[in-house]
Amino acid sequence: MSVDVREFDVVVVGHGIAGMSAAVSAMESGAKVAVLERAPFEEYGGNTRYTEAFLRLKNENELFDDFESLLAEVGSANPDPVLVHATTQPYEQWPGIVRSNDVTDADLIQTFASSVVPTIDWLKTFGVNFIPAYLAHVTCREDPPLLAPSGGGIAMIEALHAACEKGDVEIFYETTARRLIQDDSDAVVGVRAVGRRNKRIDVMGRAVVLACGGFEGNREMLQRYMGASAINTRPVARGGNYNKGEGIRMALDIGAAPAGDYGGYHANPVDPRSGQPEAKVLIFPFGVLVNKKGQRFTDEGPGADHRIYDGVCHEIQDQPQGKAFLIMDDRINDIEEYTRSIFTDQPPVEAQSFDEIAEQFDLPVDSLKKTMADYNAACRDGSFEPTHEDGLATDGVVPPKSNWARSVDRPPFLCYPLISAPILTFGGVKVNTKAQVVNTDGEVIPGLYAAGEVIGLYYRQYAAATSVLRGMVFGRIAGQDAAQVQAP
Numbered sequence: 001m002s003v004d005v006r007e008f009d010v011v012v013v014g015h016g017i018a019g020m021s022a023a024v025s026a027m028e029s030g031a032k033v034a035v036l037e038r039a040p041f042e043e044y045g046g047n048t049r050y051t052e053a054f055l056r057l058k059n060e061n062e063l064f065d066d067f068e069s070l071l072a073e074v075g076s077a078n079p080d081p082v083l084v085h086a087t088t089q090p091y092e093q094w095p096g097i098v099r100s101n102d103v104t105d106a107d108l109i110q111t112f113a114s115s116v117v118p119t120i121d122w123l124k125t126f127g128v129n130f131i132p133a134y135l136a137h138v139t140c141r142e143d144p145p146l147l148a149p150s151g152g153g154i155a156m157i158e159a160l161h162a163a164c165e166k167g168d169v170e171i172f173y174e175t176t177a178r179r180l181i182q183d184d185s186d187a188v189v190g191v192r193a194v195g196r197r198n199k200r201i202d203v204m205g206r207a208v209v210l211a212c213g214g215f216e217g218n219r220e221m222l223q224r225y226m227g228a229s230a231i232n233t234r235p236v237a238r239g240g241n242y243n244k245g246e247g248i249r250m251a252l253d254i255g256a257a258p259a260g261d262y263g264g265y266h267a268n269p270v271d272p273r274s275g276q277p278e279a280k281v282l283i284f285p286f287g288v289l290v291n292k293k294g295q296r297f298t299d300e301g302p303g304a305d306h307r308i309y310d311g312v313c314h315e316i317q318d319q320p321q322g323k324a325f326l327i328m329d330d331r332i333n334d335i336e337e338y339t340r341s342i343f344t345d346q347p348p349v350e351a352q353s354f355d356e357i358a359e360q361f362d363l364p365v366d367s368l369k370k371t372m373a374d375y376n377a378a379c380r381d382g383s384f385e386p387t388h389e390d391g392l393a394t395d396g397v398v399p400p401k402s403n404w405a406r407s408v409d410r411p412p413f414l415c416y417p418l419i420s421a422p423i424l425t426f427g428g429v430k431v432n433t434k435a436q437v438v439n440t441d442g443e444v445i446p447g448l449y450a451a452g453e454v455i456g457l458y459y460r461q462y463a464a465a466t467s468v469l470r471g472m473v474f475g476r477i478a479g480q481d482a483a484q485v486q487a488p
């Protein structure tokens with residue numbers, strides 16, 4: 001069978017923010033660029049297509065003050081302090097086990113932080129506008145705004161896509177990268193891909209940038225790394241279904257050092273009845289969450305920080321059938337514009353009694369009634385403040401509810417079913433400050449770069465509003481550097 005072989009300077013895998021940033025910067029640096037994209041033209045953009053793209057900036061020129069400290073805080077699990085201390089030496093002097101250590105290195109965080117504003121400026125040259133953006137969570141309403149591209153992630157993708165078209169970047173749609181091609185010296189010199197009807201194509205280049213997302217769309221990897229209960233999840237938006245982890249796997253297969261928490265994800269609680277993207281219900285801190293057994297299983301109000309959603313989502317994933325049921329009562333109407341925190345297109349299930357709720361969701365009625373009676377008996381008088389942590393906690397029920405614990409006993413009851421929907425997975429590969437992929441011995445894999453979700457940065461916890469930035473910053477860096485790679 002004849003194989004279609006195409007020659008370029010830089011091959012980029014993925015048409016999200018990381019891939020488009022890499023393609024355009026490589027093109028600007030004089031390279032002949034190919035982009036491989038699994039999705040058809042109408043659906044390019046992966047996760048980026050569906051995000052509002054909150055960015056951790058106060059404005060176009062200023063990062064949030066905690067940008068670096070937060071990334072450092074979530075940048076490791078229980079690291080060996082001796083290995084971490086070695087990173088205070090110049091990079092060239094780090095032993096291999098330090099360069100490959102699964103910790104987000106301080107120099108990578110510094111490069112990330114110092115590159116954000118120049119990258120925002122760069123995107124503005126393609127016509128992207130940035131505007132203040134407010135989180136929808138009621139509990140975060142008093143927080144200062146973040147920044148976002150006007151029009152969301154798709155606006156950035158389209159702007160960069162237009163630059164690709166102008167600059168003769170060749171984009172191969174419905175073409176899935178399967179494995180990396182290496183030469184005799186093990187340098188990466190291309191990508192073996194398949195198109196429609198299994199048509200094979202080898203796309204060769206002096207460098208390859210893996211920018212093809214995480215593995216939120218791959219059940220096998222989700223269950224392998226996150227346990228059997230990952231069967232209960234589904235990607236938060238259609239774009240995640242295209243991200244099946246091949247970029248990460250291809251790199252690991254040739255020795256890349258893993259980085260990031262393979263058991264972790266950032267997720268939203270979504271209404272499983274809805275087929276629309278991001279059908280999230282962010283109002284649960286003001287109600288009670290029960291599982292299929294009619295029992296509470298988590299603190300519904302551990303804090304006002306929107307980062308608590310990941311922990312609650314992991315708990316929902318682990319419940320029977322991965323389902324939770326949010327029960328609120330008429331008191332929800334005290335909260336001004338609470339519906340702004342509800343994104344599902346499905347109406348709440350309304351009920352006049354716990355019997356009716358049990359019937360509607362097929363829950364054991366006696367168990368549900370006991371759960372609600374125990375919870376209501378544990379609620380205390382106090383000041384209820386929906387827009388920040390109010391310390392209105394339960395007393396004497398397990399699990400406790402730490403804030404916003406008002407009785408739920410005044411019909412009509414409003415209820416939503418919820419499941420956990422991963423937004424992005426944390427596991428990826430390790431890169432240096434040039435976005436070059438490092439192997440398990442700490443050596444650069446010649447010709448191989450990674451950007452966006454393929455880079456592992458987060459452990460246990462996400463650093464909110466940094467993933468799109470990770471894509472644009474390291475995509476741009478990777479493209480610039482990859483364009484300089486010389487033929488062997």
Ligand SMILES: Cc1cc2nc3c(=O)[nH]c(=O)nc-3n(C[C@H](O)[C@H](O)[C@H](O)COP(=O)(O)OP(=O)(O)OC[C@H]3O[C@@H](n4cnc5c(N)ncnc54)[C@H](O)[C@@H]3O)c2cc1C
Binds near residue numbers: 016036242466
């Ligand atoms: C609903 C939603 C809301 C979000 N909100 C925010 C937010 O407010 N702020 C924030 O920072 N982040 C947010 N995120 C996360 C963020 O959007 C993503 O992490 C980021 O955009 C990922 O960019 P990427 O380029 O790495 O991957 P993607 O944008 O997912 O692009 C990957 C591309 O690679 C393609 N691909 C995958 N595998 C292959 C293959 N083998 N061969 C060829 N092509 C392949 C895919 O089709 C896709 O086009 C959100 C995500 C979603 C879904």
